[in-house]
């Protein structure tokens with residue numbers, strides 16, 4: 001079959017997979033550090049508006065405002081994550097947050113300032129921006145840096161030779177060609193994964209979700225298939241969001257100090273003391289279970305001027321929210337109903353991803369990870385992704401100094417071509433949406449989705465495990481009519497691989513560490529004695545098995 | 559969530575290598591129809607990011623909420639300037655609200 005598929009071979013020094021926040025930033029740093037090296041970004045969409053930042057954002061959520069230090073940042077992130085984070089990773093992120101912020105400001109990002117010229121704080125670690133055009137601004141910087149941009153090429157697998165990652169295969173989304181990118185070093189920056197669980201809305205609104213529905217975990221899946229060690233998948237991210245529009249709530253809770261109230265008007269978080277991020281969600285679920293729902297963010301105190309700036313803040317990030325107010329004929333001072341989102345796998349908010357060292361080196365030689373795809377450091381947000389992009393780029397440049405280009409054997413390339421294009425040859429199989437729905441249904445019902453109150457237990461997880469194995473078989477019957485379908489088909493295959501690892505992580509941690517994100521009804525207590533450690537995994541392609549690994553928590557001494 | 563493309567206003571960005579909306583959609587959901595107008599493959603795949611709404615040089619694209627979460631007639635359009643963006647929100651009863659927001663520090 002490969003005779004009919006045209007191949008494109010490209011050689012580069014540094015390949016960056018995913019041209020989002022982390023990828024674009026990494027490219028700029030690499031070219032600044034050494035202008036003579038050849039850097040290539042491989043992006044499945046077009047870098048101008050691809051990834052999480054497509055709509056824009058209205059705050060930089062990881063920034064050290066006056067009074068905050070790297071130590072206080074680490075302390076906060078650790079406390080909010082029930083004591084279990086990679087101190088070294090969080091700390092190295094903190095060290096770079098303000099520098100990357102100044103840099104993107106110099107590229108044209110408008111950061112709000114007070115009369116004295118200081119950034120306007122939204123919280124201790126957050127500043128306000130007009131970030132509607134954030135993505136085009138960083139994309140332009142990447143382009144101007146001299147990086148080669150391959151838009152519309154979706155990575156499908158790493159090229160691995162002698163246990164080293166030496167490039168990646170890709171599918172030309174528009175041209176239907178097969179790409180073989182040979183590189184001395186590779187940075188994975190493909191973001192996290194949405195669409196593993198049944199989403200909040202269905203049918204015509206099913207993509208009305210918080211995380212980008214187009215980030216489907218391919219970077220995780222490629223790492224899993226190549227045998228990279230993964231960490232923290234069981235710390236899923238479930239967002240407390242505005243019901244229906246799934247719009248972020250920080251703009252309200254932090255931006256205009258809107259408290260969480262229940263249907264009786266009670267500020268129910270008061271019972272929780274200083275609630276962590278997952279506890280604010282857990283409290284909301286409990287109010288509903290106790291019959292005191294729905295719950296709201298109380299915005300009734302807003303002045304008309306505040307209401308107007310709130311609309312502007314949402315236009316900068318989630319314009320659908322402004323449409324919802326207009327559709328219902330209300331202003332932002334009507335309290336907004338809130339609830340939990342579908343669970344996402346995202347290393348930038350929680351900590352699922354590649355197990356990396358402080359240089360963002362993965363366990364596979366030649367492969368680095370940055371941003372939402374990298375594990376161990378929750379709450380990195382956009383600026384943390386930039387810092388990781390920088391660290392990964394710097395380390396990768398050192399690594400490639402001693403490396404010669406090499407490529408796959410014709411047989412290996414042929415095998416990947418067959419795998420990638422297989423759905424084009426299947427007639428009367430499953431359309432990608434059909435298997436996507438099957439995946440989302442089983443994960444919702446047996447692996448703690450919205451429909452099962454996010455609750456997990458061993459018996460259900462074992463059913464999920466079994467169903468996923470069957471689903472992986474069914475995925476051989478995926479059919480595609482064109483390249484667009486083909487990408488969708490692989491997005492389903494990749495999510496099945498991610499879901500299988502996720503279920504093993506959820507099974508392995510026999511305690512409840514992060515309420516909602518990971519609530520084991522059969523092990524309801526937090527158990528520091530046995531479980532204050534990382535749950536990691538390595539996939540074994542030969543036996544199609546997933547081996548679990550436990551790694552100790554290492555505390556950074558001050 | 560989805561978008562409506564005004565076919566009398568859309569000219570497929572005639573002359574451009576690729577229509578702007580087709581280029582920017584992060585989900586690759588837009589394409590040119592046989593008649594040379596932009597069209598969305600499947601409205602249910604739309605994320606609501608408004609990248610296409612902002613990219614359209616003729617303001618031919620507006621967004622709306624699907625019926626299950628709104629859908630009562632409100633629409634949003636945008637006009638992108640060098641350093642700012644101007645949004646026009648149309649309420650169901652026809653009233654328009656305009657927001658002019660800084661989008662970039664031109665340096």
Ligand SMILES: Cc1cc2nc3c(=O)[nH]c(=O)nc-3n(C[C@H](O)[C@H](O)[C@H](O)COP(=O)(O)OP(=O)(O)OC[C@H]3O[C@@H](n4cnc5c(N)ncnc54)[C@H](O)[C@@H]3O)c2cc1C
Nearest residue numbers: 018020021022044050051052061155191348371372381382
């Ligand atoms: C709705 C929303 C609002 C947010 N608001 C804020 C905020 O206000 N403040 C804040 O600090 N942070 C915010 N964040 C978080 C922040 O945007 C993300 O953490 C950050 O963008 C992640 O960067 P990344 O590079 O890891 O992923 P992304 O920026 O999503 O980039 C990943 C890139 O990889 C590409 N890709 C995926 N798969 C492939 C493949 N197979 N081949 C090639 N390319 C591929 C994608 O198309 C994309 O371009 C928000 C996130 C979301 C979703």
